[in-house]
Amino acid sequence: xxxxxxxxxxxxxxxxxxxxxxxxxxxxxxxxxxxxxxxxxxxxxxxxxxxxxxxxxxxxxxxxxxxxxxxxxxxxxxxxxxxxxxxxxxxxxxxxxxxxxxxxxxxxxxxxxxxxxxxxxxxxxxxxxxxxxxxxxxxxxxxxxxxxxxxxxxxxxxxxxxxxxxxxxxxxxxxxxxxxxxxxxxxxxxxxxxxxx
Amino acid sequence: xxxxxxxxxxxxxxxxxxxxxxxxxxxxxxxxxxxxxxxxxxxxxxxxxxxxxxxxxxxxxxxxxxxxxxxxxxxxxxxxxxxxxxxxxxxxxxxxxxxxxxxxxxxxxxxxxxxxxxxxxxxxxxxxxxxxxxxxxxxxxxxxxxxxxxxxxxxxxxxxxxxxxxxxxxxxxxxxxxxxxxxxxxxxxxxxxxxxxxxxxxxxxxxxxxxxxxxxxxxxxxxxxxxxxxxxxxxxxxxxxxxxxxxxxxxxxxxxxxxxxxxxxxxxxxxxxx
Numbered sequence: 001x002x003x004x005x006x007x008x009x010x011x012x013x014x015x016x017x018x019x020x021x022x023x024x025x026x027x028x029x030x031x032x033x034x035x036x037x038x039x040x041x042x043x044x045x046x047x048x049x050x051x052x053x054x055x056x057x058x059x060x061x062x063x064x065x066x067x068x069x070x071x072x073x074x075x076x077x078x079x080x081x082x083x084x085x086x087x088x089x090x091x092x093x094x095x096x097x098x099x100x101x102x103x104x105x106x107x108x109x110x111x112x113x114x115x116x117x118x119x120x121x122x123x124x125x126x127x128x129x130x131x132x133x134x135x136x137x138x139x140x141x142x143x144x145x146x147x148x149x150x151x152x153x154x155x156x157x158x159x160x161x162x163x164x165x166x167x168x169x170x171x172x173x174x175x176x177x178x179x180x181x182x183x184x185x186x187x188x189x190x191x192x193x194x195x196x197x
Numbered sequence: 198x199x200x201x202x203x204x205x206x207x208x209x210x211x212x213x214x215x216x217x218x219x220x221x222x223x224x225x226x227x228x229x230x231x232x233x234x235x236x237x238x239x240x241x242x243x244x245x246x247x248x249x250x251x252x253x254x255x256x257x258x259x260x261x262x263x264x265x266x267x268x269x270x271x272x273x274x275x276x277x278x279x280x281x282x283x284x285x286x287x288x289x290x291x292x293x294x295x296x297x298x299x300x301x302x303x304x305x306x307x308x309x310x311x312x313x314x315x316x317x318x319x320x321x322x323x324x325x326x327x328x329x330x331x332x333x334x335x336x337x338x339x340x341x342x343x344x345x346x347x348x349x350x351x352x353x354x355x356x357x358x359x360x361x362x363x364x365x366x367x368x369x370x371x372x373x374x375x376x377x378x379x380x381x382x383x384x385x386x387x388x389x390x391x392x393x394x395x396x397x398x399x400x401x402x403x404x405x406x407x408x409x410x411x412x413x414x415x416x417x418x419x420x421x422x423x424x425x426x427x428x429x430x431x432x433x434x435x436x437x438x439x440x441x442x443x444x445x446x447x448x449x450x451x452x453x454x455x456x457x458x459x460x461x462x463x464x465x466x467x468x469x470x471x
Contacts, residue, residue, distance in 0.1 A: 030329075033311075033347070034329065035233070096234060102289035103241055105228075105289075106230065106289055109228075109310045109326070110306070110326050112328065112346070113345075116364055117346055117362045121381050127461050128424070128457070131425065131461060132424040132459065
């Protein structure tokens, strides 16, 4: 399916979509996806570099709106599009041909869905299993460094929270004991805060 | 009012606009795709029961022919009682993106892609696959899985015995229910006002939300374990977790009776957001 988009044709098609009105990158991806009935879903990593190049060549411009970049075609871009109208018509024709046979298209769609969904399911199941076994660091597995000390820190933190949980669950513990535990935590947090500064 | 009675494989190209699609078939395979071309209907494989296609004021109806006067409770079975054995028919439909579609298939798979109008799918036994569908989406299957990839909007999915798997879904409202199937959802939910509910009796729930979500969270499993990747949530019961992510403006509720519940965090792709 993506073979339709060789030799800079994706660029041309992006221009065509922008000629229909200003859009942000995410919208462009959705539109391309729709045009191909979901079978060709270009990633952000495919779209953004092309938009950047089009911008460098003065064919599109962007404005920031609500924290997102909205792309708009320039006069230069329209001229380019008019110049390559024949090529565009040919591309449109090929796109239509590629989605002409509904039945085989549907089979392809079904395969794509079940394939992707199976991968996601496997990924999430594995992550859930790890999450359950507690092998992830308490801060969600996104520590900025790896070293034996970091592993140690992770384990120590896990032990700390386990101790706190144990205290909280123990029956017959007095108010005074809980206050004492609270004091320990406050002092530790204070020290850590100083380190983290 | 154009109308066709189809008894053998046939391809129809309609030259009138379509805004609403209603399909009622007893068995076979149903494919619906949103396109920007002319509306098309393809009927493959012959069935002993004719398929009637009508187009009235933008409403495209595709049904297995059935007598109107059949007594109520027996209605779904009349063709079987008459001794018609081969009803399976393969129907593929291309409609404009914005078409509202209401699809009923008693037995067999349903594939829908790229529609943006309202969508309802009712299937007794079969698998439902949705790809890049947006809008208000409702899908119900009694026995069989539901798979949704890249859907957006409001998604309501329900099975009795069948897995539900939702991937890459930019949904702001989700209601997913199974009795005995697993529920797996990978959500690219808009962070601020999502309303997400997942319920199962004996299945397992695995749900991943964006790490920058603003959600009030309640997770509970009566017989299973609850785990999560967000340290800001706290244990609120024997096997329950609750708390607030971010500003807590949205809502995430997941309940399992005998399965596990896991909440995972989905890293946000900065470039994609730019």
